[in-house]
Amino acid sequence: ALSERLTGVLKNLSSRGVLTEDQVKEGLREIRLVLLEADVSYELTREFVGRLRERAVGIEFGKTVSPGQQLVKFVHDELVTLLGKDPAPLAFATVSPTVILMVGLQGSGKTTTAAKLAARLKREQKAPFLVAADVYRPAAEDQLRQLGEEVGVAVFGPREHGSADGDDVVSLVQGGIAAAEKARARTVIVDTAGRSQIDEEMMGELERLKSAVTPLEVLLVADGMTGQDAVRIAKGFNEALGITGVILTKLDGDARGGAALSIHGVTGAPIKFVGVGERLDALEEFDPVRMAGRILQ
Amino acid sequence: AVLVKGVDHEMLEDVERVLIEADFGPATFSLVENLEQQIRRGGLKTEDAFRGWLVDEIAGMFGAGEAGELHFAADGPTVVLILGVNGVGKTTQAAKLAHRLLRSGKSVLLAAADTFRPGATEQLAIWADRLGLPVVRGTRGGDPAAVAYDAVEAATARGIDVAIIDTAGRLHTESGLMKELQKIVRVVGRRCDGAPHESFLVLDGTVGQNAMQQGKSFAAAVPISGLIVTKLDGTARGGAVVCLQREIGVPVRFLGVGERLEDLDPFEPRRFAERLLG
Ligand SMILES: Nc1nc2c(ncn2[C@@H]2O[C@H](COP(=O)(O)OP(=O)(O)OP(=O)(O)O)[C@@H](O)[C@H]2O)c(=O)[nH]1
Ligand SMILES: Nc1nc2c(ncn2[C@@H]2O[C@H](COP(=O)(O)OP(=O)(O)OP(=O)(O)O)[C@@H](O)[C@H]2O)c(=O)[nH]1
Numbered sequence: 311a312l313s314e315r316l317t318g319v320l321k322n323l324s325s326r327g328v329l330t331e332d333q334v335k336e337g338l339r340e341i342r343l344v345l346l347e348a349d350v351s352y353e354l355t356r357e358f359v360g361r362l363r364e365r366a367v368g369i370e371f372g373k374t375v376s377p378g379q380q381l382v383k384f385v386h387d388e389l390v391t392l393l394g395k396d397p398a399p400l401a402f403a404t405v406s407p408t409v410i411l412m413v414g415l416q417g418s419g420k421t422t423t424a425a426k427l428a429a430r431l432k433r434e435q436k437a438p439f440l441v442a443a444d445v446y447r448p449a450a451e452d453q454l455r456q457l458g459e460e461v462g463v464a465v466f467g468p469r470e471h472g473s474a475d476g477d478d479v480v481s482l483v484q485g486g487i488a489a490a491e492k493a494r495a496r497t498v499i500v501d502t503a504g505r506s507q508i509d510e511e512m513m514g515e516l517e518r519l520k521s522a523v524t525p526l527e528v529l530l531v532a533d534g535m536t537g538q539d540a541v542r543i544a545k546g547f548n549e550a551l552g553i554t555g556v557i558l559t560k561l562d563g564d565a566r567g568g569a570a571l572s573i574h575g576v577t578g579a580p581i582k583f584v585g586v587g588e589r590l591d592a593l594e595e596f597d598p599v600r601m602a603g604r605i606l607q
Numbered sequence: 608a609v610l611v612k613g614v615d616h617e618m619l620e621d622v623e624r625v626l627i628e629a630d631f632g633p634a635t636f637s638l639v640e641n642l643e644q645q646i647r648r649g650g651l652k653t654e655d656a657f658r659g660w661l662v663d664e665i666a667g668m669f670g671a672g673e674a675g676e677l678h679f680a681a682d683g684p685t686v687v688l689i690l691g692v693n694g695v696g697k698t699t700q701a702a703k704l705a706h707r708l709l710r711s712g713k714s715v716l717l718a719a720a721d722t723f724r725p726g727a728t729e730q731l732a733i734w735a736d737r738l739g740l741p742v743v744r745g746t747r748g749g750d751p752a753a754v755a756y757d758a759v760e761a762a763t764a765r766g767i768d769v770a771i772i773d774t775a776g777r778l779h780t781e782s783g784l785m786k787e788l789q790k791i792v793r794v795v796g797r798r799c800d801g802a803p804h805e806s807f808l809v810l811d812g813t814v815g816q817n818a819m820q821q822g823k824s825f826a827a828a829v830p831i832s833g834l835i836v837t838k839l840d841g842t843a844r845g846g847a848v849v850c851l852q853r854e855i856g857v858p859v860r861f862l863g864v865g866e867r868l869e870d871l872d873p874f875e876p877r878r879f880a881e882r883l884l885g
């Protein structure tokens with residue numbers, strides 16, 4: 311744990327109650343390593359350690375708290391602030407239906423998370439509706455349909471849309487929203503195909519989709535095990551679409567989750583939920599204090 | 608020692624940044640220190656020389672390449688197991704491997720041993736259909752080891768060269784799921800001597816330092832004969848695999864570079880090192 315590591319490097323402390331510049335240097339090197347091992351981005355780690363350096367010299371520590379612990383608390387509190395300490399719920403339109411677009415890299419967990427979100431909204435009586443707009447991946451529509459059935463939420467996909475406009479994702483989604491309105495749904499969750507942010511054609515599709523259906527939320531669904539690429543992914547999706555919220559998935563594993571910091575740092579968008587399992591109730595509200603603890607462990 | 612006047616610290620910092628941002632990890636620092644020493648000793652004088660040295664060092668961290676060939680069984684079907692955490696590209700890579708084998712003249716059978724995830728069997732069945740291949744399936748929620756067993760049975764009975772078994776994504780931290788994987792390995796091993804002849808751990812190219820935990824945990828649970836790193840057609844560099852493969856002594860065999868059947872490259876260390884350095 312960070313506190314043990316810091317206690318280790320700061321163990322030759324004099325009994326005077328202030329951290330010297332050399333001690334701070336040692337401590338910061340350790341903090342830097344911890345952050346990089348936790349997949350926090352190079353740039354953010356650098357800025358973070360830089361800011362700490364200015365504030366840490368001259369920290370006075372009392373007799374009850376070791377300097378290592380003091381420094382850890384310092385880092386922890388700073389991380390919580392950087393992760394966005396105000397809770398950020400989903401936005402809802404005053405005029406139904408609210409459209410929520412799920413976007414992100416291949417395999418990040420969009421389809422599963424779309425269904426989890428639908429289950430949650432159903433419990434919250436927000437009358438959800440699912441649109442299967444991934445027309446590329448084999449059996450993607452099948453997957454969402456089965457998930458929709460499991461949570462008891464209607465799904466509109468290529469099968470309902472018919473093959474006339476089969477290849478146009480935008481017209482499919484528009485059809486889905488019309489069907490949702492007809493069914494008196496108040497929230498529409500649109501599952502899209504995974505794509506790389508450097509795929510111009512696929513990003514173009516998302517841009518067209520966004521301008522056609524003006525979603526209130528564009529949620530970036532990102533894999534919690536992502537490393538340094540989190541910055542590039544987040545930048546790309548944000549510059550193209552404007553991300554309004556982030557869902558970090560697969561945090562039931564042992565990935566430290568530094569990507570959370572990178573993604574929030576780059577987009578400024580709040581992390582709204584975390585995926586913590588494959589079951590459809592495995593969606594939790596984001597807790598920055600828990601996340602900070604996980605990154606620093 | 609002869610000191611080279613002013614080692615360019617900005618240049619070294621750039622190298623550090625490039626490696627970290629490629630997910631090379633904490634091993635970056637000692638590599639850059641090494642580079643600095645080489646420069647100080649006067650061995651490397653130009654930017655090209657620095658880069659050449661880095662490519663050599665990184666490529667040298669991999670064993671000798673095992674370029675893209677599968678290790679076939681001496682007789683009977685070759686059993687290939689595909690495993691890894693959720694969403695990394697197992698099912699797609701299983702299809703790509705089948706495609707590659709077909710093109711080299713082998714007969715192939717696919718097994719949909721992910722009996723858990725919605726749409727999993729349908730997904731592999733569509734790939735099998737596109738490839739004109741038989742697919743062995745089980746019932747949703749059924750025992751994946753039974754599907755694996757049936758696949759080996761079928762391949763043996765029909766004289767098929769290779770049986771590729773796709774499994775469900777599973778986190779290495781789920782002991783129940785790791786036990787399920789061990790059972791699959793045991794069951795095919797009993798039905799066919801030496802099976803699985805290949806077991807590929809598939810890693811997402813975007814994975815960070817968690818790659819180490821994944822690799823170590825899977826390798827401790829079942830024999831792993833190779834690593835496949837996917838999604839390298841994006842901006843990810845896949846650097847985390849360098850230290851991992853050295854740590855667990857498992858070679859990188861293939862790279863996934865897209866979503867189509869042909870998007871599978873045999874692993875080549877120098878080319879990988881070049882790309883890592885940008
Ligand atoms: N353990 C765990 N697995 C998850 C979580 N979220 C999703 N998964 C799994 O991750 C895998 C990929 O999920 P999908 O929902 O298919 O991902 P996707 O983003 O829709 O994939 P593409 O459509 O191909 O881009 C599946 O095996 C899911 O069950 C999570 O929070 N925890
Ligand atoms: N860009 C890119 N996408 C890939 C690659 N390999 C797989 N994918 C995509 O990644 C997503 C997930 O692939 P799957 O094959 O379903 O992954 P999986 O490991 O079987 O997923 P689970 O069974 O749910 O654990 C799909 O959208 C694939 O098309 C690759 O090399 N490059």
Ligand SMILES: [Mg+2]
Pocket residue numbers: 420421422444450502503504
């Ligand atoms: Mg999907």
Ligand SMILES: [Mg+2]
Pocket residue numbers: 697698699721727773774775776
């Ligand atoms: Mg799969």
